[in-house]
């Protein structure tokens with residue numbers, strides 16, 4: 246009868262194979278009143294923690310019991326207290342494996358998993374407060390959970406065909422990561438430190454000759470072009486539309502600033518100062534009243550109007566689903582000539598670059614690769630950075646990016662609360 250009752254309690258607590266021998270409240274020097282569930286192994290078999298082999302005989306029982314933090318039962322922090330045994334195995338003495346314990350952490354697996362699940366939705370600091378754990382401990386849990394979810398990723402590198410390479414700011418400032426995305430799945434497959442050659446070289450090495458040979462094309466900005474041409478001579482290079490629109494937006498903003506510093510401090514001057522977003526927004530996304538305001542601004546300033554038209558024209562060319570690439574080439578060349586006619590030095594740089602890399606721009610339309618991916622990923626990463634207020638540990642930030650943009654599914658998404 247007693248044994249039946251003990252089993253019932255153990256089943257209720259999810260500790261099959263163990264018997265609950267006592268539940269006591271204790272005063273912990275740092276954590277205050279806590280609940281301690283003392284358990285003992287029911288069956289005679291003990292698993293080696295290293296190889297998993299089962300042993301009926303034991304060498305000795307550990308002199309001190311261990312405490313494992315568990316999900317709270319009732320309204321107190323709860324700990325499982327267990328005295329593990331040592332077995333003779335793997336050429337020495339090994340401590341037994343406790344099926345509910347999370348290796349490397351003084352907590353149960355289910356407690357670990359719940360914290361890991363919370364970390365996918367909340368900042369580490371919030372989870373740490375909820376669990377009354379340190380920021381460092383929760384961060385370590387989160388990192389381990391992501392590593393477990395990711396598994397071994399180097400094996401998949403040889404299957405890559407089309408990739409996007411992009412730099413993202415690590416801190417919001419001048420420190421960068423190089424992010425490699427598999428365009429077939431949209432998943433981030435590699436994160437390198439730094440940008441340009443330094444950021445990409447370790448990835449190209451990890452690919453090995455076989456992976457490099459199989460790679461058919463790379464979408465990237467110009468910063469990666471030299472190394473791509475040198476190391477992947479047979480791969481198609483595609484200039485991302487997103488980056489070209491960035492160039493032209495930057496040119497328009499430089500023009501705005503030049504005109505502003507020359508403008509009298511009247512209505513037009515102040516409008517030029519504050520309406521940067523108005524100029525740089527995609528026109529189709531503007532509200533009607535903002536379009537009217539933009540029209541006003543344009544009427545007052547011809548060079549700005551010309552610059553704005555050039556930006557919108559280039560965007561329209563790049564967005565059009567071209568079937569005849571000869572026509573696309575013509576349109577781009579016409580745009581380049583229009584820039585020279587407009588005598589806007591800010592745009593001339595863009596036109597020069599486009600003229601030099603025309604094939605890479607057109608390649609983006611010739612091959613069926615999802616452009617615009619960099620844009621959405623950059624905003625995802627910026628949101629992560631904001632959420633974390635800049636991760637102190639770059640490796641941790643990398644794992645967070647991989648978790649958000651690299652996992653096929655979130656393994657911690659369906660944790661029972």
Ligand SMILES: [Zn+2]
Nearest residue numbers: 293296334335
């Ligand atoms: Zn063993």
